[in-house]
Amino acid sequence: MFAGVDLDPLRFEGSLVRIRGWVDERDGPRIEVTHPEQIEVLATP
Incomplete structure (x- = not known):
């Protein structure tokens, strides 16, 4: 599912996420x- 939306987990580094x-x-x-x-x-x- 993540490949279909081009979501790279490393782009969240340093971000505040929920x-x-x-x-x-x-x-x-x-x-x-x-x-x-x-x-x-x-x-x-």
Whole structure:
């Protein structure tokens, strides 16, 4: 799904983002992002 929208995760480096999803305890707290719609950029450097 991410390749179809040309989304590069490295472009978020240094940005403030909001990720929506379920918090999972596997390997520590995390959210698995499966859809681009889960990512919201709040501020960029």
